[in-house]
Amino acid sequence: MTRAIRNYLVFLRRCLGIAFVGDWRYYLWMGLLTVGCLLGLNAYAKQLAHGLIVTGMSDEVSWGVYIANFTFLVGVAAAAVMMVIPVYIYDNEELHDLVIFGELLAVAAILMCLAFVTVDLGRPDRFWHLIPGIGQLNFPASMLSWDVIVLNGYLLLNLHICGYLLYCRYQGRKPGRWFYIPFVFVAIVWAVSIHTVTAFLYVGLGGRPFWNSSIVGPRFLASAFTAGPAMIILALQIIRRITEYHITDKALLTLRSIVQVSMLINVFLLVNEVFKEFYSGNLHVASSRYLYLGLDGYHALVPWIWTAIVFNLVAMFLLVLPLSRSLRWLNLTCVLCIIGIWIEKGMGLVIPGFIPTPLGQVVEYRPSFNETLVCIGIWAFGLLSYTVFLRMSVPILQGRLARSNEGRGAEVASAAPASSPTRL
Amino acid sequence: MSFPDPQPHPAVPPAADVSRRSFLRTSAVLTAGLAALASSLRPLFEMDDFPSAERFMQKYYKELTPEEMAKVLRRIEGEVEKQYGIRPHVRDLRPMDGVEFVYALNLTRCIGCRKCVHACVQENNQSRDPEIQYIRVLRMPHGSLDIDKAEHNYAPESVPEKGYFYMPVQCQQCRNPPCVKVCPVHATWQETDGITVIDYDWCIGCRYCEAACPYWARHFNFAKPAIPKDRLNPEMAYLGNRPRLQGVMEKCHFCIQRTRAGRYPACLEVCPAGARKFGNILDPNSEVSYILRTKRVFIQLKEELGTSPRFFYYFDV
Numbered sequence: 001m002t003r004a005i006r007n008y009l010v011f012l013r014r015c016l017g018i019a020f021v022g023d024w025r026y027y028l029w030m031g032l033l034t035v036g037c038l039l040g041l042n043a044y045a046k047q048l049a050h051g052l053i054v055t056g057m058s059d060e061v062s063w064g065v066y067i068a069n070f071t072f073l074v075g076v077a078a079a080a081v082m083m084v085i086p087v088y089i090y091d092n093e094e095l096h097d098l099v100i101f102g103e104l105l106a107v108a109a110i111l112m113c114l115a116f117v118t119v120d121l122g123r124p125d126r127f128w129h130l131i132p133g134i135g136q137l138n139f140p141a142s143m144l145s146w147d148v149i150v151l152n153g154y155l156l157l158n159l160h161i162c163g164y165l166l167y168c169r170y171q172g173r174k175p176g177r178w179f180y181i182p183f184v185f186v187a188i189v190w191a192v193s194i195h196t197v198t199a200f201l202y203v204g205l206g207g208r209p210f211w212n213s214s215i216v217g218p219r220f221l222a223s224a225f226t227a228g229p230a231m232i233i234l235a236l237q238i239i240r241r242i243t244e245y246h247i248t249d250k251a252l253l254t255l256r257s258i259v260q261v262s263m264l265i266n267v268f269l270l271v272n273e274v275f276k277e278f279y280s281g282n283l284h285v286a287s288s289r290y291l292y293l294g295l296d297g298y299h300a301l302v303p304w305i306w307t308a309i310v311f312n313l314v315a316m317f318l319l320v321l322p323l324s325r326s327l328r329w330l331n332l333t334c335v336l337c338i339i340g341i342w343i344e345k346g347m348g349l350v351i352p353g354f355i356p357t358p359l360g361q362v363v364e365y366r367p368s369f370n371e372t373l374v375c376i377g378i379w380a381f382g383l384l385s386y387t388v389f390l391r392m393s394v395p396i397l398q399g400r401l402a403r404s405n406e407g408r409g410a411e412v413a414s415a416a417p418a419s420s421p422t423r424l
Numbered sequence: 425m426s427f428p429d430p431q432p433h434p435a436v437p438p439a440a441d442v443s444r445r446s447f448l449r450t451s452a453v454l455t456a457g458l459a460a461l462a463s464s465l466r467p468l469f470e471m472d473d474f475p476s477a478e479r480f481m482q483k484y485y486k487e488l489t490p491e492e493m494a495k496v497l498r499r500i501e502g503e504v505e506k507q508y509g510i511r512p513h514v515r516d517l518r519p520m521d522g523v524e525f526v527y528a529l530n531l532t533r534c535i536g537c538r539k540c541v542h543a544c545v546q547e548n549n550q551s552r553d554p555e556i557q558y559i560r561v562l563r564m565p566h567g568s569l570d571i572d573k574a575e576h577n578y579a580p581e582s583v584p585e586k587g588y589f590y591m592p593v594q595c596q597q598c599r600n601p602p603c604v605k606v607c608p609v610h611a612t613w614q615e616t617d618g619i620t621v622i623d624y625d626w627c628i629g630c631r632y633c634e635a636a637c638p639y640w641a642r643h644f645n646f647a648k649p650a651i652p653k654d655r656l657n658p659e660m661a662y663l664g665n666r667p668r669l670q671g672v673m674e675k676c677h678f679c680i681q682r683t684r685a686g687r688y689p690a691c692l693e694v695c696p697a698g699a700r701k702f703g704n705i706l707d708p709n710s711e712v713s714y715i716l717r718t719k720r721v722f723i724q725l726k727e728e729l730g731t732s733p734r735f736f737y738y739f740d741v
Contacts, residue, residue: 034457042464049471051670052629053554053647062634062644122629122644122671125475129484129609129628136484136610136626144608144632206729207602207638286572358640358726359560359593360572 007403011170014401015392022391025242033384040377043370044119052122055371060363061354063120065375068346070116072227073109073382074198075220075345077154079228080106081191082258088184094251097397100165101239102232103158104389106191110155112382119374143201150194157187162393170396171403195220202353210287210353215273220345222266227341229255229262230334235386237327243394249327256330259337260319266341267316270309290362291352298355300364305348311340473648473670484610485623485663493662496625500666507667508651512658514666517684519617525678525734526618526705526712527689528722529592532740533699536561536583536590540691540700544594547679547690548665549657551649558676559594559691560640569723594691595620595641595676596725596733603633603642612673618734619678621663627672634673638726639733642675678702705734712736 022030047054057064083102086092118124129135130148139145161183168175199220202211233255240247277288289295294302315336318324324333356362367375395401478499488496497514505511541559550556562574566587574591584590601620604612611627614620634642648670660666661681668674679689683702692700703710715738716722722738 038460038464041461042467045465045467046470049467049469051645051647055646057646059556059634059640059643059646062631117630120630122631122673123627123669125480126609126626126628129611129626138608138610142606142608142632144606144630148608201632204606205602205636206731207636207726283570283572353635356572358571358638359562359576360570360574361576 007171008167010406011167011403014406015396018395018401019388019391026391030384030387033380033387036380037377037384040374040380043373043377046370047119047374048124054368056366056368057371058363058365060357060361061351061365063350063354064365065347065367065371066116066120068350069375069378070113070120071198071349072342072346073113073116074151074195075224075341076228076231077106077109077113078191078195078221078224079232080109080158081188082225082229083232083255084184084188084191086254088181088188092254094248094254098232098236098247098251100162100393100397101236101390103162103187104393105228105232105235105386107155107158107162108382108386108389110151110158111385112378113151114155115378115381116375119378143197143204146197147194147201150190150197154187154190154194157183157190161187162389166393166396169399170401192221195224202349205353207358208287208353209284210291211349213273213276215269215276216349219266219269219273222262222269223341223345225262226259226266227338227345229258230337233259233334234331234338237331239390239394243390243398245394245398252327252330253325256319256324259334260324263312263316263319263337267312270312286356287352290355291348295356296362298362298364300366301347301351304343308340308343308348311336312344315340479625482625484626497662500660500662504656504660504667508653508656510653510656510658512656512660512666514660514662515681516662517664517680519615519619520684521616522706523704524616524618524706525597525683526703526716527597527678527735528701528712528715529735529737530697530699530701530740531589531591531737533697534561534590534592535697535699536563536578536585536588537696539694539696540592543690543694544676546655547657547682549649549651549660549667550674551645551647551651551668552655553650554647556643556645556649556674558641558643559592561590561592563588564591591737592691593639593641593725594735595678596639596731596735597676597678599732599734600730602636602638602729602731606632606636608632615663617684619680620675621677621680622673622675623663624666624668624672624674629671629673631673638729638731642673644673645670 055064055066080102083095083099087095087099118127121127130137130145132139137145137148139149161180164180165175196217199217202208203213203216206212233252236247236252236255239245274288274292277285286295290298291301291305293299315333318329318333318336324330351365355364392401482496483492493516497516500514501512504514538559538561541557541561544550544558545552545556548558550558560576562571562576563578563585564574566589578585578588597618597620599614599618601614604614604620608630609626609628612620612622612633629644631644634644645668649668651667656667657665659681661684664677664680679687679691683689688702689700692702701711701715703712705712705716707713716736719738722736724733724736727733
């Protein structure tokens with residue numbers, strides 16, 4: 001037992017150690033992200049001291065860019081499952097090892113989600129009120145309590161699956177099926193649930209007609225399964241380029257077909273929503289009118305949402321055309337998908353729900369500079385986490401960081417002192 | 425960020441490469457990093473309201489024993505005195521048996537003077553900067569109850585104006601309150617006398633209730649509330665008008681500190697038109713019982729949402 005713990009600690013220490021080793025580009029990238037994190041931390045410290053008054057939010061628009069980013073990132077996290085399904089249900093071998101990269105992305109996305117929710121709280125010092133047992137979690141009545149449970153559960157599930165598979169690979173032994181396959185299947189259902197629950201967070205509010213619509217849930221899933229795999233396509237190519245980790249084009253094209261189908265469904269659902277809102281012309285259309293056309297001379301979101309729609313439509317056509325089988329076009333398409341959905345599922349979903357207010361007042365929202373810095377900080381933190389995860393997992397998957405070469409590193413280094421210690 | 429690999433499977437050198445140069449470099453990087461971290465956290469020193477251990481650990485309202493509650497009330501009195509220089513009288517008033525409060529507002533009589541708004545601010549120790557008000561008076565064009573047509577910022581020479589009627593909106597004290605359902609920590613709940621209250625010492629400030637409320641009745645303390653010392657109302661209740669903290673929600677509570685002690689709400693007392701009626705619906709002889717029994721039409725705002733307000737609008741027909 002103590003031996004097993006010791007081995008595991010050695011594994012963790014070596015993983016941690018390797019995160020601090022790389023060439024100058026690695027240091028530059030990590031340095032930039034660290035600066036981003038610190039800027040965000042500084043802005044958050046200001047917010048803690050002076051209150052949420054330093055944001056652009058108000059009683060009229062009481063959620064802003066924090067919750068918008070949170071909503072988008074829940075989708076990214078949920079989408080990791082779209083790589084798991086082909087592998088474990090359809091035995092797609094091309095994607096097998098890549099699942100870990102997808103799940104690590106999910107872990108990073110969930111960490112960012114938790115950070116975005118935390119910075120949105122007025123009293124983060126009271127977070128313990130949410131912990132069952134010592135706090136008063138309002139489960140099952142409050143959808144927010146469901147969200148707390150499913151997000152943390154999803155984080156643990158993915159940490160377990162990735163951690164277990166990587167540690168087995170490190171030890172050079174075959175993973176025991178019973179230790180991870182059941183968790184993989186739970187994670188598949190769980191991934192759908194995190195995004196459904198997040199959609200229900202909005203859908204359940206009867207006083208906000210813009211959100212109180214049954215199509216919000218399906219649209220959440222469709223857009224998540226577009227933007228998430230699109231992000232993974234880009235991430236995999238970056239990994240392939242800088243680590244010499246072998247990733248086939250076929251794997252990327254499998255993901256392309258997922259993005260393709262999801263985007264078609266997403267645009268179809270958008271058409272449904274827009275038709276219902278505008279054709280019937282009832283009084284509840286005010287929020288949609290504000291979003292797409294502007295209301296009473298206020299139209300801050302109009303250019304944004306049309307950018308999103310154009311990006312989504314262009315991406316959809318590119319995805320349908322064989323053109324996007326070439327990686328250059330596929331990458332462009334992915335970027336369009338990600339930006340389009342970030343706008344649509346972020347600000348485009350959250351802000352119009354508050355405009356007009358339940359008493360009919362139109363007050364616009366614009367994120368403040370401090371608020372933007374906090375967001376940049378959290379994104380930098382997420383990218384930093386993902387980079388570290390990859391930095392640890394790629395050498396393990398390649399077999400370069402393994403139990404068999406424990407301790408041998410020192411000999412190699414002392415035998416060849418001329419070689420740069422920052423290199424692998 | 426590339427890690428080219430000259431040999432097929434070379435071992436990774438361990439991070440703790442104990443040469444003096446790398447040790448010095450590591451220490452330098454570490455020092456610089458810690459210095460950067462410390463300076464990025466500097467704004468925390470501007471925080472003047474750091475939660476004391478006692479406040480941080482305070483239990484949930486419904487779990488406080490009478491002795492603990494007495495201690496909490498004394499603590500609050502001390503905090504208020506320290507900040508405002510006035511020793512307040514803070515009570516934990518509980519609902520009375522056989523009482524369910526109901527509000528009725530006569531739309532024919534309301535003249536839109538907003539005296540209720542300001543009496544409420546004064547009574548309930550609301551923040552003047554940033555400004556928080558529990559009552560919003562809407563100016564509506566004759567003939568329509570469509571809230572999207574409401575004017576919030578009307579400012580004529582004198583009221584009432586021709587062609588308009590006025591509709592004050594505050595917490596509707598719903599029988600089926602969406603705000604209570606969505607709160608993730610039970611920080612807001614409905615009491616037996618029908619008043620939905622907030623434990624300001626338990627709210628985490630997620631503002632989900634603010635998004636859920638169809639009446640825009642809930643308000644958030646985006647900054648530390650500012651109340652002029654000479655305007656502080658020292659007669660306070662724990663679930664009522666004691667000064668709030670930065671980062672928590674607040675709302676109309678039917679002036680709990682008055683109504684649970686047998687008085688009328690401040691907004692009713694100040695109304696020059698007699699448009700506001702308040703009382704116990706369980707008492708058949710109360711004014712509100714009479715109104716709801718005899719008026720041909722009364723309105724519950726946004727009735728279609730199923731919130732079932734305890735706030736009724738009626739007309740002199």
